Amino acid sequence: MPELPEVETTRRGIEPHVVGRRVRALLVHEPRLRWRVEADLPARVAGQRVQAAGRRAKYLLLALERGTLLLHLGMSGSLRVLPADAPRDRHDHFDLVFDSGELLRFNDPRRFGSLLFTSGDPAAHPLLAALAPEPLDDSFDADYLWRVTRSRRVAVKQLIMNSRLVVGVGNIYASEALFRAGIRPGREAQRLSRTETARLVRAIRTVLANAVKAGGTTLRDYVGADGAPGYFRRKLQVYERSGQPCRRCRTPIRRRLQGQRATYWCPECQK
DNA sequence: ATGGGCACCTGGCTGC
DNA sequence: TGCAGCCAGGTGCCCA
Secondary structure (H helix, E strand, C coil): CCCHHHHHHHHHHHHHHHCCCEEEEEEECCCCCCCCCCCCHHHHHCCCEEEEEEEECCEEEEEECCEEEEEECCCCCEEEEEECCCCCCCCEEEEEEECCCEEEEEECCCCCCEEEEECCCHHHCHHHHCCCCCCCCCCCCHHHHHHHHCCCCCEHHHHHCCCCCCCCCCHHHHHHHHHHHCCCCCCEHHHCCHHHHHHHHHHHHHHHHHHHHCCCECCCCCCCCCCCCCEHHHHCCCCCCCCCECCCCCCECEEEEECCEEEEECCCCCC
């Protein structure tokens, strides 16, 4: 589900409720997530104060006094801040209970999400070490995208969804960014011109930033930390709009599968 | 090195 | 109404 804007929206939503709070308990109701939650994790984090709520790509990083919790929302996960006595329902898999009387609750029907812990530098964690630069940082620029697209024959849509090359862009925003850049999703990455890579970088940054401003995109189950949906859905230009008229030129939006994922584009606006 | 396909899991919707 | 089949905001891993 969640791509960078949804994870960032979640981060901003939880930050004021968790930073400075002490972990009273970690209650694991269902350890069978993407990776099994380690049995000794509750004992390791109990009593520690949260020092920061960060994000790297689609991972949330809760910095504790001794170590960092790495959370991933997978396809269907969400985190909410709730009163400590809020009743649990199906697919609520763990609670991080704070001394404030609130808790951070993870719900994830498909259980593709994860809860991991590292005592060292989180950036050196195997899952984070090889990630590409943050798309909203200055290091993600036209030069960078130009360089990594050379000698790559994959379709550009698949390339921008590869987290070793570009981070934070998932299935929705890949189609949206390519629409904004005027580039067809099936184009071979290495055949993009210099101008096109520059346009694509700008499009990715703009789409992600605008989606963050709107609180992300809610298609099905995504909610922010306060339970509110994201409002970027109404700004979607192509995603899940196949057959509907392009908002720019009225040509029907097309859909096809690319690497087993649905791709949407306007055959007129994108070349 | 690169890229393709599969796996992990549940639930909602479609069509017979 | 029931059920099979398909689809869904991700991504690590195995193989060619």
